[in-house]
Amino acid sequence: MSATKLFDAKTFQDFWKLVVFIIVTTLATALLAITIGNVTFGRTDEYKAVFTDVTGVNKGDDVRIAGVKVGSVKGIEISDDARTAVVTFTVDSAQQIATTTEATIKYRNLIGQRYLALTNQLVGDSSAMQEGQTIPVGQTHPALDLTVLFNGFKPLFQALSPNDVNTLSYEIVQVFQGEGGTLESLLSHTASLTSTLAEKDQIINALIDNLTEVLEHVGDREKELSRLIVTFRDFVGGLNNDREAILGSLDQISALSVETADLVHEVKDPLLEDLREARRFSDEVAKDKKQLDDALQLQPIKLDKIGATATYGGWFNFYLCGLRGTIRDAEGKDQFIDLYKPGQARCNLG
Numbered sequence: 311m312s313a314t315k316l317f318d319a320k321t322f323q324d325f326w327k328l329v330v331f332i333i334v335t336t337l338a339t340a341l342l343a344i345t346i347g348n349v350t351f352g353r354t355d356e357y358k359a360v361f362t363d364v365t366g367v368n369k370g371d372d373v374r375i376a377g378v379k380v381g382s383v384k385g386i387e388i389s390d391d392a393r394t395a396v397v398t399f400t401v402d403s404a405q406q407i408a409t410t411t412e413a414t415i416k417y418r419n420l421i422g423q424r425y426l427a428l429t430n431q432l433v434g435d436s437s438a439m440q441e442g443q444t445i446p447v448g449q450t451h452p453a454l455d456l457t458v459l460f461n462g463f464k465p466l467f468q469a470l471s472p473n474d475v476n477t478l479s480y481e482i483v484q485v486f487q488g489e490g491g492t493l494e495s496l497l498s499h500t501a502s503l504t505s506t507l508a509e510k511d512q513i514i515n516a517l518i519d520n521l522t523e524v525l526e527h528v529g530d531r532e533k534e535l536s537r538l539i540v541t542f543r544d545f546v547g548g549l550n551n552d553r554e555a556i557l558g559s560l561d562q563i564s565a566l567s568v569e570t571a572d573l574v575h576e577v578k579d580p581l582l583e584d585l586r587e588a589r590r591f592s593d594e595v596a597k598d599k600k601q602l603d604d605a606l607q608l609q610p611i612k613l614d615k616i617g618a619t620a621t622y623g624g625w626f627n628f629y630l631c632g633l634r635g636t637i638r639d640a641e642g643k644d645q646f647i648d649l650y651k652p653g654q655a656r657c658n659l660g
Contacts, residue, residue, distance in 0.1 A: 363452035
């Protein structure tokens with residue numbers, strides 16, 4: 311009996327644990343579904359807005375005023391003229407929508423999610439919109455075209471790391487959507503660049519002035535520039551026509567370079583030896599510079615006297631009686647060599 315009562319009590323305890331688990335799980339699931347589905351339980355009013363482009367907008371996307379969620383998108387359909395799209399959305403009844411309110415589709419993040427931003431301008435002569443009214447196309451703005459935007463920043467992105475690209479891309483989107491809160495962050499990322507440009511202000515101004523002058527000269531020589539372009543085009547066309555011959559000559563030039571390199575390698579040692587000997591010869595000539603200068607200065611005078619003597623008649627004769635040469639040995643001593651000795655009696659007359 312006691313065992314049966316113990317069993318019943320244990321079963322009763324497990325039952326209540328199961329009930330609590332089911333309740334907690336159900337509540338968590340419901341909360342998750344409400345969060346994902348953007349479900350609201352308060353009273354809402356339904357409105358419509360006409361857009362020229364609603365690419366990326368889906369049912370359930372947020373509707374925000376000043377960044378605060380006030381509703382959600384309920385549906386999207388094509389208008390009767392098939393040129394615009396009509397977005398149906400709900401807003402909390404506590405929020406009044408003015409007839410001058412502007413609707414803008416903005417990027418929620420870089421993966422493509424969007425939301426509908428309302429600029430509530432219930433001021434002056436504007437009046438509140440009635441439930442079911444439509445915001446006209448003149449007061450709506452489609453989403454920013456990221457393809458065109460990022461193509462403009464493509465050269466900058468190529469110089470950045472992937473993490474920097476993601477951060478900068480998100481901030482660029484936020485700035486161009488009019489969310490000024492991220493402008494400070496974007497400017498801080500480019501502060502170093504602008505500081506560098508500011509430091510080079512004079513150089514940049516000089517560069518711009520020089521480029522302006524160059525462009526003016528180019529403008530003045532428009533005809534000559536046109537002829538140059540045409541001539542260059544013909545030149546390139548000629549190269550294209552002769553490309554096979556040019557490419558073939560490159561092989562011959564390569565072979566010639568190899569042969570020239572071998573030739574230079576073979577003559578290098580003899581050439582260096584000749585240069586060394588030439589240097590020694592020039593040093594010897596430099597030592598006797600004074601005697602050489604004197605001989606060169608006296609030579610014209612002697613030749614003039616000989617020439618004057620020879621002009622008196624045909625009886626002026628020369629007879630070689632002897633020829634002696636002088637060389638200097640390695641020890642610096644002069645050595646005399648008789649190249650020709652007198653062999654005639656007339657040479658002994660003196």
